Amino acid sequence: MQQDSDFQGRVSFLCGDWQVVALSGRTPVLPACSELVLSFFDALSHTLMSSREARAYPDVVTWAFWIRRASLEKAARRISKDARIRVGRGFALHIAPSNVPVNFAVSMTSSLLAGNITAVRVPSREFEQVRIICDAINSVLGSGFEAMRPYLAVMRYGHDDAINASLSSMCDLRVVWGGDATVAAFRAIAIPPRAIEMDFPDRHSLCVVDSSEYLKMDPSQVALLFYTDTYYSDQNACSSPRAVIWLGSGREEARERFYKALHDLVFKRYAMQPIQAVDKLNAFCELAAAGFRPLRAGSDNLLWRIEGCRADARLMDFKQPGGYFFDIDASSLEDALPLMDKRCQTVSCIGVDPAEVARMAAAHGARGVDRVVAVGHTMDLSFTWDGFDMIESMSRIIDA
Amino acid sequence: MTNDDLFSINPFSLGSDEKARILASKLRELTEFHRGHCAAYKDVTDALGWDPDAVKSQSDIPFIPVRMFKNHELLSVPRSEIFKTMTSSGTTGQRVSKIFVDRQTGMEQQKALIRIMSDFVGKKRLPMLIIDSPEVVRNRSMFSARGAAILGLRMLATEAAYALTPEMELDLEAVDGFLSRHGDGPFLCFGFTFMVWHHLYESLRDKGMKLDLSRAHLITGGGWKKLVSLNISGKAFRDAIHSSCGISSFIDHYGMVEQTGCIYAQCPCGHLHASVFSDVIMRRPQDFSECAIGEEGIIEVVSVLPHSYPGHALLTEDQGVLLGEDDCPCGRKGKYFKVTGRLKSAELRGCSDTYAAGF
Numbered sequence: 163m164q165q166d167s168d169f170q171g172r173v174s175f176l177c178g179d180w181q182v183v184a185l186s187g188r189t190p191v192l193p194a195c196s197e198l199v200l201s202f203f204d205a206l207s208h209t210l211m212s213s214r215e216a217r218a219y220p221d222v223v224t225w226a227f228w229i230r231r232a233s234l235e236k237a238a239r240r241i242s243k244d245a246r247i248r249v250g251r252g253f254a255l256h257i258a259p260s261n262v263p264v265n266f267a268v269s270m271t272s273s274l275l276a277g278n279i280t281a282v283r284v285p286s287r288e289f290e291q292v293r294i295i296c297d298a299i300n301s302v303l304g305s306g307f308e309a310m311r312p313y314l315a316v317m318r319y320g321h322d323d324a325i326n327a328s329l330s331s332m333c334d335l336r337v338v339w340g341g342d343a344t345v346a347a348f349r350a351i352a353i354p355p356r357a358i359e360m361d362f363p364d365r366h367s368l369c370v371v372d373s374s375e376y377l378k379m380d381p382s383q384v385a386l387l388f389y390t391d392t393y394y395s396d397q398n399a400c401s402s403p404r405a406v407i408w409l410g411s412g413r414e415e416a417r418e419r420f421y422k423a424l425h426d427l428v429f430k431r432y433a434m435q436p437i438q439a440v441d442k443l444n445a446f447c448e449l450a451a452a453g454f455r456p457l458r459a460g461s462d463n464l465l466w467r468i469e470g471c472r473a474d475a476r477l478m479d480f481k482q483p484g485g486y487f488f489d490i491d492a493s494s495l496e497d498a499l500p501l502m503d504k505r506c507q508t509v510s511c512i513g514v515d516p517a518e519v520a521r522m523a524a525a526h527g528a529r530g531v532d533r534v535v536a537v538g539h540t541m542d543l544s545f546t547w548d549g550f551d552m553i554e555s556m557s558r559i560i561d562a
Numbered sequence: 563m564t565n566d567d568l569f570s571i572n573p574f575s576l577g578s579d580e581k582a583r584i585l586a587s588k589l590r591e592l593t594e595f596h597r598g599h600c601a602a603y604k605d606v607t608d609a610l611g612w613d614p615d616a617v618k619s620q621s622d623i624p625f626i627p628v629r630m631f632k633n634h635e636l637l638s639v640p641r642s643e644i645f646k647t648m649t650s651s652g653t654t655g656q657r658v659s660k661i662f663v664d665r666q667t668g669m670e671q672q673k674a675l676i677r678i679m680s681d682f683v684g685k686k687r688l689p690m691l692i693i694d695s696p697e698v699v700r701n702r703s704m705f706s707a708r709g710a711a712i713l714g715l716r717m718l719a720t721e722a723a724y725a726l727t728p729e730m731e732l733d734l735e736a737v738d739g740f741l742s743r744h745g746d747g748p749f750l751c752f753g754f755t756f757m758v759w760h761h762l763y764e765s766l767r768d769k770g771m772k773l774d775l776s777r778a779h780l781i782t783g784g785g786w787k788k789l790v791s792l793n794i795s796g797k798a799f800r801d802a803i804h805s806s807c808g809i810s811s812f813i814d815h816y817g818m819v820e821q822t823g824c825i826y827a828q829c830p831c832g833h834l835h836a837s838v839f840s841d842v843i844m845r846r847p848q849d850f851s852e853c854a855i856g857e858e859g860i861i862e863v864v865s866v867l868p869h870s871y872p873g874h875a876l877l878t879e880d881q882g883v884l885l886g887e888d889d890c891p892c893g894r895k896g897k898y899f900k901v902t903g904r905l906k907s908a909e910l911r912g913c914s915d916t917y918a919a920g921f
Contacts, residue, residue: 435847439847463848
């Protein structure tokens, strides 16, 4: 990078250094799912799993478990089914989102497995999870993984267009996670003609419930799973359901039971920030001012349950994190189609077969729905994300 | 609909039961009025639930978040009747609130402010030294919160002088001129907390100077956020100002552009007081129920003055504690309270704090 010296003071490296970036053009790419990368992640997994401070963070543990050899080899086998050779695209620049601390590591995982020289910008907010993972990476790099050093840098810098432009000008792959505004800002910064871009802008997610099936289940068990999908990440993740869609018979009884069990759990576990109460009231007032005629069920601010709205795509313009749910009555899955627009990412299911939801969405040509999972699994890590096969998309094929 | 009855009584003379009865009736009437004249407000209050018969006191009025004025132009009179639009100060890139004021509302805001302040500094109008630049009130079509507060309080004064130049430097010539005319009689001094600290106190300190403002009542406002972040307490502020300017009468106040006029001024006991024109209701974040005395909550403000815009019951993004009602040792009736700060991670908004953010 020509402006090295200009930028050095403004960028701090949590892992790696300027050399990784500056020499990236000359560093050979790796084959997809290389032994070097697989064993690096396996060592990292062991380091984190045996770290007491890492084990205090379930999201760090989940990621550490995901990158162990047995788990990554499954992904590797899927890639190697294709007899053609896959290699990294080159220098990959990742811009991690500010709302999910471990996301930077997830993006990095696919990128390294794809074979890229990987530089990740982490958010300026100093999450403990980021520090713990970076400490572990540094310790593994220093104990037998010198060969990985040219392939990995984790950086932190402020909103700095000059740095973004310079890094973008040299990348072969740019991966941007964040709000629509972040994605739009990066779209305005050029990347080289051969480079590709993968963007992960704002999405919303839904939960569908078959009421009669739900009534056969243990309400506190379901509440715990739903809590994991929502309140655990403050309902901030793209995959957190914003709307709960009720199908089948016994809807009234089912929803009363569901929200009561959820509220009991939230009351015990969730620490709401006072500003979130104002935020939720504001979101509700904005919804009303937009001409919806929302009704509010429930009486406290821990759980806002918005009734009286049909499945209307505009509803999602008024979504609000921190325990704010559109409660929607539907006579069939098809009724939920307006919410399954291109912004719709994950549908989680309670008593509904995920395959049936996927088939329905495909049959109607829905622009959204990238993933359908059972309740409690919206935060699961996967190499398929937002409709991309991550490793395939971040690598290229040598067709021979 | 006017509030003449309230303007004819002492602004701190109503006990809690009587005040609740009067406010309930006036605020109920205002809610009906705004529902009839502002479609968005009607939609919002329909959703929040509106039952006029259930209103027993000021706390039964539906309240909307102050943020609503950022995304919507809410007004309940024809646009042709708006004679000034006030804006909240927002940092660059933030949306500002727009508050639409017609003549009646503007006049009543003015009158209420004068009634409240004269209870603290006396009925006699006094000259005023404003610790700010005249630039801040120059553009009259769009008032910032700082400009609005200055123009409002200036009405208390027989004559006003500005202590800062357009470049925000201490204008010693102007200050000396003011003091030579009025320095030996009682006078008013007004400024936002941070302005007074930075542009008056620090500037004098750096110049190695002192000023004799010993006959001044120093009225401050705009919040303490910036000074708190510099680790300067209210006491340290008063001590410093006393030592460099000789001031010993301090009147801080809490107020906002959304309810101009209904300010909450601080008595010598250090308590902010609600006048007959308005009230504060501390609400629990958990369920918006009313806090007990001594319990910190989110501050709701109600006011009988907003006629041209539906801002008579607003949930702020500030936190405060109700300290008592009708029994402050200073003798004023009504609620008295303290403000404990802004809700964490709320947008930075309001008054001089935006200016302070630039430092």
